[in-house]
Amino acid sequence: MNKLLALTFALAVVLCSSATSNAAIILQYHHVATDTPRSTSVTPAEFRQQMQHLKDLGFQVVSLDVIIDGLTQQKPVPDNAVAITFDDGFANVFFNARPILKEFNYPYTMFLGPALIDRREGPVLSWSQIQTMQQEGVIIANHSSYHHRLAVPNKGENKAEWRQRVKTDILLAQEQLEEKLGQQRKWLAYPYGDFSAELEQLVSELGFIGIGQQSGAVGPGVALTRIPRYPSSSQFAAMKHFVPKLKTLALPVTDYSKADPVSRQNPPLLTLSVDSSDFKPKNLHCFFDGKALPVKWLDADTFSVQATAPLKLYHNRYNCTAPSQSKPGYFYWFSQPWVFVD
Numbered sequence: 505m506n507k508l509l510a511l512t513f514a515l516a517v518v519l520c521s522s523a524t525s526n527a528a529i530i531l532q533y534h535h536v537a538t539d540t541p542r543s544t545s546v547t548p549a550e551f552r553q554q555m556q557h558l559k560d561l562g563f564q565v566v567s568l569d570v571i572i573d574g575l576t577q578q579k580p581v582p583d584n585a586v587a588i589t590f591d592d593g594f595a596n597v598f599f600n601a602r603p604i605l606k607e608f609n610y611p612y613t614m615f616l617g618p619a620l621i622d623r624r625e626g627p628v629l630s631w632s633q634i635q636t637m638q639q640e641g642v643i644i645a646n647h648s649s650y651h652h653r654l655a656v657p658n659k660g661e662n663k664a665e666w667r668q669r670v671k672t673d674i675l676l677a678q679e680q681l682e683e684k685l686g687q688q689r690k691w692l693a694y695p696y697g698d699f700s701a702e703l704e705q706l707v708s709e710l711g712f713i714g715i716g717q718q719s720g721a722v723g724p725g726v727a728l729t730r731i732p733r734y735p736s737s738s739q740f741a742a743m744k745h746f747v748p749k750l751k752t753l754a755l756p757v758t759d760y761s762k763a764d765p766v767s768r769q770n771p772p773l774l775t776l777s778v779d780s781s782d783f784k785p786k787n788l789h790c791f792f793d794g795k796a797l798p799v800k801w802l803d804a805d806t807f808s809v810q811a812t813a814p815l816k817l818y819h820n821r822y823n824c825t826a827p828s829q830s831k832p833g834y835f836y837w838f839s840q841p842w843v844f845v846d
Contacts, residue, residue, distance in 0.1 A: 526583035527721040527753040527834075528571045532733035533590045536601040540594075540627075546741040548600045554736065554746055555608050558586055563750065567611040568643060571722055572691065572713060575731070581722065586750070588612040589733060591647060591693055591717075593621060593629045598637065606640075615647035615693035615715075618680035631684060638685055645691040646712075649677035655698040655843045656766055663702075670706060691715060697819070698843050701764040704729035718821060718839040723754035725779070730760075732839060748835075753828055755838035756782075758805070765841045771811035774822055774840050780805055783826035783836055790824040793817060799824075815842060 534544035536551050546554075558565055564585045574581035588605070590597050593616030605612055614637065621628055629637075638644050648654060650673055657666035674692060681687040690712045694703075697717025704727075707714040713728050720732030734740070734749045757763075759777035767773075780788075790797045790809040801807045809822060820842040828834040 526580045526585070527723040528566075528574070528581040528585040528587065529721055529750055529752070530568065530571065530587045530589060530715075530731070530733040531736045532717055533588070533597075533601070533737055534592055535594050535596055535737070537594075537596040540596065543738050546737040548604065550741040551601060552604050553743065554741070555604055555610065557743065557747065558610075558750075559608060561750070565608070565610040568613045568691075569689075572731075575722065575726065575728060576713070584750075589615065589693070589715075591615045592617070592626075592651070593634065593647075595627050595629050595633065598629055598633045602637065611641060611643075613643040613645060615645050615691075617647045617649050617651040617695075618677050618684065619649040620651055635685065638687075643689065644681060644685055644687050645689055645693065646674065646677045646681060647693045648673045648695050649680060651695045653696060653698055654694060655700040655703050656845050667702075667706060670703065671710065674707070674710060674712065693717075697841060698765070699730060699841075700766040700843060702766075716841065717819075718841045719749065719823065720837045720839050721752040721754045723756075725756035725758065726754050727757075727760060749837075751834050752825075752837040753831065753834050755824065755826070755836040757838065763840060766843045766845055768845055770814040770844055772815070772842050772844075773808060773810045775802070775806065775808040776824075776838070777806040780826075782829050784829070785826075788824060788826035788836075790822055792820070792822055797822065815844075820844075 533546060536546055536548055538547050564582050566582060566585045566587055568587040568589060571581050571585060571587050588610060593614055621631060634644060652673065654670045657663060692707055692712045693715045699714060699716060704714060707729050715731045717735060718732050719734050722731060736746060739745065756779040757776055758779055762775035785801055788799060790799050792811050797809050797811055799807055799809050822840040824838045826836045828836060
């Protein structure tokens with residue numbers, strides 16, 4: 505486990521010494537429509553309300569380039585910066601979200617799977633629409649070509665076969681995007697948000713940035729192979745959920761070695777080391793499905809947390825928060841996704 509995550513540690517932005525550094529938020533969407541699955545949808549009215557709120561409170565809506573460059577160059581990201589992203593390349597983004605974003609003059613990024621676009625699988629964009637968006641300044645990036653699960657081997661697939669399949673899928677998508685659009689940014693949004701320590705290592709070896717769907721702010725302590733985004737659809741579209749996430753900070757993690765999302769036990773055990781200089785350890789609380797979990801501090805900067813019963817949701821996450829001492833009203837946030845294997 506430690507070897508698999510060694511490269512992830514090296515990429516973690518833990519050299520930014522102050523826990524009070526600026527924080528950025530990346531929002532994640534799929535559908536913007538009223539006739540699509542609610543679990544992955546925000547209505548146009550809800551989306552407009554969210555965008556208006558960002559404007560009214562003076563948030564800086566920036567290109568994802570700005571946030572990624574801040575992380576890779578280990579320099580502060582703009583304070584109160586927000587980036588907007590969409591996964592899968594659905595046509596309703598072109599017809600429903602795009603006019604709203606143009607009205608507010610907000611930049612955004614689209615992660616898509618080229619094979620799904622070629623096959624017209626589902627209500628997806630056409631290449632002509634994608635090219636129009638790119639000409640308007642939209643960043644188009646890699647979501648793998650086939651949108652298969654990448655975190656762990658398929659049933660009957662050994663590690664070497666898994667590694668070759670995943671590598672081929674990622675690089676094929678990159679080749680297709682470069683051929684169609686001239687897109688060369690090596691960013692990968694994990695399909696379904698699933699990743700593993702082994703996938704993080706492979707993504708890093710290929711020179712990619714890895715972007716998840718687990719919630720959290722972006723700042724010191726965030727590893728470049730597991731950049732968090734806040735899902736903002738379904739129940740999270742409501743302002744009571746949307747507004748608080750805008751006032752969060754990245755929990756400054758200093759050691760991910762026991763935070764592999766792949767677990768063979770359920771409930772899984774999470775152990776993290778953090779820089780706790782800007783929050784009181786006793787005020788750190790962790791939750792699963794809205795219910796508090798027992799937190800055990802192993803030393804001054806390392807804690808473990810484990811649910812008391814097996815996790816049964818489709819997407820399982822432990823969320824840990826702690827109030828900042830230097831930025832009243834802001835909370836540190838960390839989300840750990842889980843992928844179970846037999």
